[in-house]
Amino acid sequence: MSSDRWLALSFLAISVLIVFVWIPLDTESGLIEKERRKFVIGDALAPTITGAIIALGAFLTWLRPGRGHTISSKNVIWILLLLTIFIISLVIVRYAGPVSAMGFVDGYRPLRATPPWSYIGFLLGGTAMIGGLTSAASRRLSIRGFAVGFAASLIIALLYDLPFDDLLLPPNGDV
Amino acid sequence: MGLWEHIVAGVLAVLLSEPLLGVPVVILMVSGGFLLGITVGATPGLAGPMAMAIALPILISIFGFSNDALLPVLGFLIGIMKGATVGGAVPAILFNTPGTPDAYMTTLDGYPMAQKGEAKRALRIAHFSSASGDTFSDIVLVVCAPFLAILVERYLDLPEKTALLILSLAFIASVIGGSVGKGIISMGLGLLAAMIATGEDFYPRLTMGQSNLAEGIPIAAAVLGVLILGEVFKALEDLHRQSGSNASPEITPGKGSALSRADLRRLFPYVGRSALIGTCIGALPGVGSTLAATLGYTTAKRRYIASKPDYAPDFGDGAAEGIAATEAANSSVSGANLIPVLSLGIPGNAAAVFLILAMDSIGGFNPGPSVFRLGGGIGDSVMNPEMVMVFGIFTSMFVANALNWTIGGIFMRSVGFMARIPKERLLPIVLLLTLTAIYVQETSMAAIWMTVFFGFLGYGMRRVGMSPLPFVIAFILGQNLEATARQAFAATGADPFFLFNSPIALAFILMSSGVVIYNLRKSAP
Numbered sequence: 001m002s003s004d005r006w007l008a009l010s011f012l013a014i015s016v017l018i019v020f021v022w023i024p025l026d027t028e029s030g031l032i033e034k035e036r037r038k039f040v041i042g043d044a045l046a047p048t049i050t051g052a053i054i055a056l057g058a059f060l061t062w063l064r065p066g067r068g069h070t071i072s073s074k075n076v077i078w079i080l081l082l083l084t085i086f087i088i089s090l091v092i093v094r095y096a097g098p099v100s101a102m103g104f105v106d107g108y109r110p111l112r113a114t115p116p117w118s119y120i121g122f123l124l125g126g127t128a129m130i131g132g133l134t135s136a137a138s139r140r141l142s143i144r145g146f147a148v149g150f151a152a153s154l155i156i157a158l159l160y161d162l163p164f165d166d167l168l169l170p171p172n173g174d175v
Numbered sequence: 176m177g178l179w180e181h182i183v184a185g186v187l188a189v190l191l192s193e194p195l196l197g198v199p200v201v202i203l204m205v206s207g208g209f210l211l212g213i214t215v216g217a218t219p220g221l222a223g224p225m226a227m228a229i230a231l232p233i234l235i236s237i238f239g240f241s242n243d244a245l246l247p248v249l250g251f252l253i254g255i256m257k258g259a260t261v262g263g264a265v266p267a268i269l270f271n272t273p274g275t276p277d278a279y280m281t282t283l284d285g286y287p288m289a290q291k292g293e294a295k296r297a298l299r300i301a302h303f304s305s306a307s308g309d310t311f312s313d314i315v316l317v318v319c320a321p322f323l324a325i326l327v328e329r330y331l332d333l334p335e336k337t338a339l340l341i342l343s344l345a346f347i348a349s350v351i352g353g354s355v356g357k358g359i360i361s362m363g364l365g366l367l368a369a370m371i372a373t374g375e376d377f378y379p380r381l382t383m384g385q386s387n388l389a390e391g392i393p394i395a396a397a398v399l400g401v402l403i404l405g406e407v408f409k410a411l412e413d414l415h416r417q418s419g420s421n422a423s424p425e426i427t428p429g430k431g432s433a434l435s436r437a438d439l440r441r442l443f444p445y446v447g448r449s450a451l452i453g454t455c456i457g458a459l460p461g462v463g464s465t466l467a468a469t470l471g472y473t474t475a476k477r478r479y480i481a482s483k484p485d486y487a488p489d490f491g492d493g494a495a496e497g498i499a500a501t502e503a504a505n506s507s508v509s510g511a512n513l514i515p516v517l518s519l520g521i522p523g524n525a526a527a528v529f530l531i532l533a534m535d536s537i538g539g540f541n542p543g544p545s546v547f548r549l550g551g552g553i554g555d556s557v558m559n560p561e562m563v564m565v566f567g568i569f570t571s572m573f574v575a576n577a578l579n580w581t582i583g584g585i586f587m588r589s590v591g592f593m594a595r596i597p598k599e600r601l602l603p604i605v606l607l608l609t610l611t612a613i614y615v616q617e618t619s620m621a622a623i624w625m626t627v628f629f630g631f632l633g634y635g636m637r638r639v640g641m642s643p644l645p646f647v648i649a650f651i652l653g654q655n656l657e658a659t660a661r662q663a664f665a666a667t668g669a670d671p672f673f674l675f676n677s678p679i680a681l682a683f684i685l686m687s688s689g690v691v692i693y694n695l696r697k698s699a700p
Binding site (some may be wrong): 003011018023028029039044064066085090100130137147148149152160163166168169171173 | 607615
């Protein structure tokens with residue numbers, strides 16, 4: 001069976017789950033409701049039609065499968081590699097600042113708009129993200145990639161932080 | 176107030192805008208956007224929509240959310256959109272690498288011309304054709320958009336507007352990409368994402384109890400994730416898989432003669448025909464500049480073979496007509512693709528998506544047929560501010576054209592070095608810039624995670640041969656479609672057949688089915 005037919009079957013299954021499981025469990029009103037003796041469209045109708053549209057697309061893909069497009073095991077490995085880089089770098093973005101300010105009684109929150117504290121998470125996480133992605137793309141871990149990452153992160157941080165007082169760099173709006 | 180007063184007010188809104196560095200701010204922003212657009216277009220791996228996505232939150236931070244912000248912000252984005260198309264020809268001619276996908280056909284004749292020592296001449300031809308196509312397309316936009324909007328406003332009520340939105344989505348899903356079925360799946364996923372937490376009940380539907388989803392999916396997270404991150408993930412993987420560089424050697428523009436009158440006379444029919452093709456294609460939602468360039472090139476090739484003198488090079492061997500046909504066609508899409516945006520509120524391509532996103536973020540301007548209503552529906556003596564804004568946008572487009580004709584050529588010949596920046600360094604920086612742009616807008620790490628999720632979705636779509644554009648356009652139109660359908664249902668006294676009772680609505684629904692069936696039969700193996 002061609003990869004497009006597997007894709008069609010997957011989306012057919014997804015549309016069945018959407019229409020018969022997700023929508024009934026996760027919407028308050030039904031397809032059509034009666035309010036003050038008038039019929040009105042309920043919150044479930046549009047998502048149900050959308051589920052049917054996805055099923056129609058899956059059916060048409062099954063009818064006219066193409067060739068040559070598929071997600072291979074190499075693609076899955078690439079996705080996992082990217083996901084690892086994102087998890088590491090975004091965890092650094094989120095927690096590097098608070099961890100570095102652990103010695104302060106009030107913690108990171110009062111310092112989150114004060115350089116250099118406000119930059120720590122973004123610079124370290126940004127460096128890890130750019131360096132990691134550059135290394136993944138060029139298949140070798142290079143110090144130069146991380147150096148470029150640090151310089152680029154610094155420039156981006158300054159680009160947003162210096163001219164605009166009201167903008168917060170990641171993660172300073174969450175802490 | 177009549178039409179003329181609105182036109183004058185729109186032009187003055189641009190020319191007399193607040194001066195910055197001694198120049199009206201709108202003109203300054205159009206100029207900045209145009210030069211940035213050429214630079215971005217000349218950089219393989221980057222594209223106009225990427226620069227628009229990154230620039231938008233910065234621009235909103237600078238100009239805020241007031242009505243005065245709209246023209247400078249849109250002016251900058253329009254400048255990028257136009258500049259990127261011009262810039263795409265530079266690496267196509269000098270490096271045999273298209274800067275933007277729609278410049279691929281330019282490589283076929285541009286690079287052979289450069290190899291023969293005519294790089295500068297090839298760049299001049301690309302610039303002349305691009306500027307001509309762009310100007311023609313803008314004139315068609317100014318003439319057609321108001322008439323289309325007036326027709327829509329006069330003849331279409333709520334059921335017909337619902338049917339028109341369905342027709343647009345069916346058209347986009349069917350014509351983009353090689354598979355109708357995948358296009359419809361992509362559209363369905365976009366509609367589904369648009370429906371999360373956007374119902375009318377107290378409980379935010381389809382949120383699975385997640386508080387981060389209770390406000391709905393941020394529009395920037397979904398659009399930028401699927402369009403920008405998805406593309407970056409795929410491009411980085413392609414670099415990862417490449418065993419070595421097989422890039423063509425760079426050729427410097429060097430010296431070259433200006434185009435003579437005889438050259439222009441010879442090229443003009445090719446430019447004119449391609450401009451017409453590009454404009455017609457640009458006016459259709461979903462059909463992009465790459466198809467316009469391909470059609471323009473193949474049409475020109477057929478005509479060229481029939482009339483070519485023996486000594487002239489063939490298409491593919493350095494024919495100036497090949498560059499002219501491609502560049503005129505892809506540039507003439509940029510004006511015409513604003514016809515459905517301004518008259519119907521329907522974005523036709525990725526650049527138009529970001530213009531709608533800017534209008535939506537800033538507020539005060541709702542693209543659609545009502546913007547061309549004299550008096551704004553209040554009274555004939557009142558000025559419609561949205562109509563003034565539209566004529567301001569038209570003026571900004573002509574300012575960009577004027578820049579294209581005057582400094583565009585010189586600037587495009589000086590940005591060839593951009594193609595030397597390694598993609599594996601540039602793309603991760605673009606990715607971090609995009610994520611930062613989303614964070615400063617949403618101020619939430621959850622928005623970044625959502626963007627990454629949509630990035631993987633966009634990557635997966637590209638890998639299985641599913642175009643992400645129907646997803647994005649359906650996501651943007653989804654709420655509007657549901658709201659219009661709810662109103663139409665209520666206005667027709669809860670008639671479940673409201674889409675089939677009016678002849679116009681019925682015609683639109685039949686056309687929707689027709690376009691799907693036609694494209695399905697066309698794609699038969």
